[in-house]
Amino acid sequence: MAQSITLSELTYEIAGAIEDRMGGHSYWITAEVCDVKKYASTRRCYLKFIERENNNTVAEMRGVFWSNSYSQIENFENKTNQVFADGIKITCNVVVRFHPKYGLNVDVFQIDVAFTLGTRELERQQTLERLVALNPEIIRFGDGRYRTFNNTMPLPSVIQKIALVTAPNSDGQRDFKQELEKNKYGYAFSVTEFLTQIQGDNAHKLISEQLILVAQQQEKFDAVAIVRGGGSQTDFRPFEDYDLARLVAGFPIPIFTGVGHDRNTNIVDLMAREQKTPTKVAALIIDHNFEFENKIITLKDYFFERIARLLTSAKDDLQSIKRLVKMASPDAVLKKGFAMITINGKIITDPAAINENAEIQTRLRNEIITSTVTKKTKNEQGPEL
Amino acid sequence: MNKALNYNDAFAALEKLVAEIEDDDIQLDELAGKVVQANELIKYCDEKLRGIEADIKEKIKE
Numbered sequence: 001m002a003q004s005i006t007l008s009e010l011t012y013e014i015a016g017a018i019e020d021r022m023g024g025h026s027y028w029i030t031a032e033v034c035d036v037k038k039y040a041s042t043r044r045c046y047l048k049f050i051e052r053e054n055n056n057t058v059a060e061m062r063g064v065f066w067s068n069s070y071s072q073i074e075n076f077e078n079k080t081n082q083v084f085a086d087g088i089k090i091t092c093n094v095v096v097r098f099h100p101k102y103g104l105n106v107d108v109f110q111i112d113v114a115f116t117l118g119t120r121e122l123e124r125q126q127t128l129e130r131l132v133a134l135n136p137e138i139i140r141f142g143d144g145r146y147r148t149f150n151n152t153m154p155l156p157s158v159i160q161k162i163a164l165v166t167a168p169n170s171d172g173q174r175d176f177k178q179e180l181e182k183n184k185y186g187y188a189f190s191v192t193e194f195l196t197q198i199q200g201d202n203a204h205k206l207i208s209e210q211l212i213l214v215a216q217q218q219e220k221f222d223a224v225a226i227v228r229g230g231g232s233q234t235d236f237r238p239f240e241d242y243d244l245a246r247l248v249a250g251f252p253i254p255i256f257t258g259v260g261h262d263r264n265t266n267i268v269d270l271m272a273r274e275q276k277t278p279t280k281v282a283a284l285i286i287d288h289n290f291e292f293e294n295k296i297i298t299l300k301d302y303f304f305e306r307i308a309r310l311l312t313s314a315k316d317d318l319q320s321i322k323r324l325v326k327m328a329s330p331d332a333v334l335k336k337g338f339a340m341i342t343i344n345g346k347i348i349t350d351p352a353a354i355n356e357n358a359e360i361q362t363r364l365r366n367e368i369i370t371s372t373v374t375k376k377t378k379n380e381q382g383p384e385l
Numbered sequence: 386m387n388k389a390l391n392y393n394d395a396f397a398a399l400e401k402l403v404a405e406i407e408d409d410d411i412q413l414d415e416l417a418g419k420v421v422q423a424n425e426l427i428k429y430c431d432e433k434l435r436g437i438e439a440d441i442k443e444k445i446k447e
Contacts, residue, residue, distance in 0.1 A: 283427060324403050325427065329417075
């Protein structure tokens with residue numbers, strides 16, 4: 001009969017071997033996480049670390065954040081604006097543990113946030129370069145900004161019919177609609193909602209699907225708003241996706257984004273017209289419409305002013321003509337004490353027509369004096385009086 | 386007075402008459418006739434102008 005030991009004796013042996021070889025050492029490892037289960041109330045997080053090569057898992061091990069290191073997860077989410085969730089790759093400091101009942105796992109003490117930020121920045125640069133290189137007809141980079149078909153297309157003078165792409169019952173949805181409804185100018189808006197998951201692994205595909213639905217009825221909309229509530233627990237990844245960014249860049253209706261990142265602008269933002277929050281997107285649309293109304297008001301004022309000026313100047317012109325005509329009328333001349341000479345009712349302007357002994361009429365304003373010319377001499381003083 | 390005459394034409398005719406009236410060589414008997422004509426045109430322009438003004442005011446109210 002073979003010699004045997006109990007299972008616990010075996011696990012004790014393993015624990016001893018591991019303790020001898022690895023006890024007291026901590027290791028920095030880089031791996032992808034999956035099966036992440038966070039328990040915020042007890043401040044624990046269970047997960048699996050995996051390493052893949054050509055889509056095959058080549059290493060896998062369970063890991064735990066205990067309550068003394070749970071704050072590392074919160075710190076990671078705050079600093080990276082990224083939810084600590086399945087699929088992300090992290091570098092972290094771990095200690096190997098072996099428990100007789102639960103087996104082998106690593107306890108995580110610290111996450112290297114700089115590694116994640118660096119990796120993300122690298123990926124982001126690669127995605128942006130690929131967008132520009134492969135889509136020169138809709139995306140160009142120059143003077144420090146990305147000019148896309150979408151973010152350079154002119155906005156309609158008035159934005160009233162809006163396709164709202166957002167998560168159901170979300171803060172973003174509520175903030176956006178409230179801001180529009182309470183606008184102080186009393187503008188009416190028609191908002192059609194395209195509700196979708198806006199965070200998580202599949203979000204970029206779901207958002208794209210909704211955008212395609214919008215594009216299929218593009219004549220119904222003046223603009224699209226993609227919004228999401230803020231807060232620190234935001235997941236930027238869907239908005240860094242190449243396909244979604246490309247769809248937005250070439251989208252036939254102007255897109256505004258307000259996805260709640262205070263610290264960084266994501267790639268989809270760069271392809272569209274970016275505002276930081278849903279409220280700011282709504283405020284911008286209201287301001288845009290007010291700008292149009294303002295132009296109309298100015299034009300109206302100018303129009304009325306111009307009419308008033310035209311009428312006044314026409315009246316003034318007519319008034320001065322009236323004066324000129326009045327001054328030139330024979331009646332006005334007679335009123336001033338001048339006289340007209342007539343012979344047989346015909347006005348005499350040429351003195352040669354008056355002979356000595358002729359009977360002439362001197363017409364004053366109210367009287368006609370009939371007299372006979374006895375003498376005619378030259379007026380040596382001339383017409384000057 | 387030609388009823389189809391518009392304000393600008395009437396005013397232009399008036400300006401022409403005034404230039405003629407102001408001409409030193411004008412015959413006095415012509416002058417009286419021109420003054421009568423000018424006064425008719427002034428009356429026409431005046432009425433037309435007030436009509437236009439009232440019309441615009443009415444349109445603005447709409």
